[in-house]
Amino acid sequence: MKEQLNEIIKHVYNKKSRNLFTFLTGAGISAESGIPTYRGVDGIWIKGTKFHKPEEFGTLKYFKENPEEVWQYSLFRKKMFEDAQPNESHREILEIENLMQDKFHLITQNIDNLHKRAGTKRIYEIHGNNREIKCSNGCKGIEKLSVEIKGKDIDEDLTEKDIELLKCKECNSWMRPNILWFDERYDEKTNKRFSALKIAKNSGVLFIVGTSGATNLPITIAETTLKYGGTIVDINTEDNLFTELIKHNKNKIIIRETSTQMLKTIREIMQNIIQE
Template structure:
């Protein structure tokens, strides 16, 4: 594995064009922080929405019918995220960013804020985040979640003050979390769709970790990177949709190890490469 990574990294490092080092991460990256993945046996959809299928509950349609219930669940997740700490994978990526600077980009499906808390800044949160809200009726822009709205236990009700703070001052409709739901489409404003695809187009290598590729934009990012000649490095413990995409391609490396261990190797290769070129 190390030798293959060295060859890929050295080749991309010396390129003048389409030479970005891009990392695509998903829920598996945060599992070591104690945050359940979404669809596993102990997944967050199972724990939080035992009476609903994710595709039913996690929709704008359901929110409009049951806004308080969805907000209770959103604030339950907020509390979970705040009680979690970034793990070694998050910190390794932040260190890699520090070495690569503007040639580093991180695209994440996670809304938990752990990459930011670990120090990553060149970050595209393509499923939104739990720090922000917007009007469910489409008014104006995206704003920060008021500090008075705290994380909750799953059975805690919203207070009258919280309901007031989560009401759009312009139209009176509910404000909603600034995240992507199952019945919505990726866009640039919330999901940085076109920015992420532009990064993919200019990448020399795309490292994929902690995600199976079950949604459209992550797969499109990998397809775009491949189309423009990038290497794809699939770092997951199991085969997935990305594996199927790249299995017959030349510019690929499939690694079945934990992301943290692989990130340490990548960091050391880049560190040594920087020393050699000084």
């Protein structure tokens, strides 16, 4: 497997075109930082005696009917993200970016901000992020979440000041988190859809790390890389939807190990190739 990685990384590094090293990351990469996946243990929102699955409350429809409740959950997640720290996998990806410079791109499904806090700059957050808000009624553009709005404990209500700051200055509708919900489509403004697909088209190798491909844009990114001759390296602890996509394709490497060790190995291979 290491020989295969060395061969494909060297090949892509020496190519003149379609030579990007692209990483696609998901919730699995943040697990070591203590952030459960959205569909995991904390992926059930309990309010009073009501139990909600993410597919129910993680929608624009539910937000418009229950904005305070959804904001309570979002600010609970905000506190969790802020208390977490980037882990070794985030740091290894930063080291790879430093090695590969403009040949490197990171596409992440995570909204937790840990890649940015680790220092990664060439990053596309295709599910949005929790640092920004926008009007739920469609006014104006994307704004930064006010620093006056703090993360909350799971049973903590919004304050009057929170509510004031979370209302649109144009139409007084609720502002909403700038993230992709289950009943929404990917676009370029929030989700960098077209930018991500352009990167996929020009990727010599796409490393998939800690994501199962449960949403459609990540799968389309992988399909696009394969279509234009790139190789998929699937780094996950178990088989997933990407495995189904690539299992009969020759341009693939399937690795069933933790992200931390494999990213270190990939970084060391890249260092050796650059130094040759």
